[in-house]
Ligand SMILES: [Fe+2]
């Protein structure tokens with residue numbers, strides 16, 4: 001019987017199904033280059049396993065109950081809403097950027113899956129292992145679905161290969177919380193913004209996968225809720241010197257999104273989205289969400305914010321242009337571009353942030 005990763009109840013099942021499909025598929029060159037980003041993470045699993053969720057028990061049980069009920073089981077697979085995609089007829093730049101978008105999305109879904117699966121495997125705390133098993137399940141389904149889309153274009157991300165060959169970066173648990181929480185919430189904000197935009201402009205939906213973004217981002221929303229609760233169990237994580245770390249992660253996550261999105265002009269043009277405006281909308285939504293747990297938000301309306309994002313993006317374009325070129329001139333160009341990226345980042349970081357009262361309970365609903 002042919003099972004699909006969308007119906008799998010564990011991450012392991014979903015990955016096995018996907019790997020079978022990729023048996024003899026050639027992994028494209030494009031994929032190898034894009035493998036460099038996003039990253040894979042590892043952490044101090046024993047420290048995470050020691051978390052006691054009793055201080056947030058009520059909200060925790062509510063969230064876990066909903067995840068166990070599995071409203072999206074069977075959702076992440078092609079059905080009659082999946083129209084045929086004319087890959088050969090697609091404008092070459094758009095095709096290249098869109099494939100790049102799918103590969104990097106698939107890799108980051110899978111990066112989450114691997115981290116969550118590992119936590120589940122190494123832990124013995126029932127609350128923690130249950131949560132991470134549920135999140136790994138969702139991410140494996142997401143990655144599998146993107147892989148289905150890529151396979152139609154003759155590309156497949158070999159998930160087993162990725163697990164073995166990717167480099168792992170060690171992050172202390174608290175940095176995992178900040179980075180992963182933000183990536184789940186910004187993931188929600190990105191997907192829901194695109195989904196709502198395409199609801200208003202269905203003629204711009206050049207690929208059927210965007211129809212799945214609504215349920216998709218609800219999964220990411222729930223994952224973000226889980227990390228908010230994990231942070232809530234330890235008030236130190238959002239106080240004192242850690243506020244500087246929170247600001248660092250907020251700035252890094254927002255700036256990275258801005259720079260990466262600007263690397264895909266044809267993709268955004270096809271969707272009828274201006275990456276700068278889209279970025280601002282996503283930052284505003286993410287900030288609104290992150291108030292549930294972080295006592296600060298970035299001042300994204302400060303004129304210095306946009307000015308330095310633009311500077312950073314331009315420096316990044318210059319860096320990309322000088323990369324791979326030989327000679328002293330190119331070397332100087334690279335150094336100068338790196339300096340400008342760092343300077344813009346510091347300028348963004350130096351903008352005073354906004355403070356506010358964090359609510360008693362973190363609980364939020366995906367109402368955007
Ligand atoms: Fe996901």
Ligand SMILES: [Fe+2]
Nearest residue numbers: 184219220223
């Ligand atoms: Fe997620």
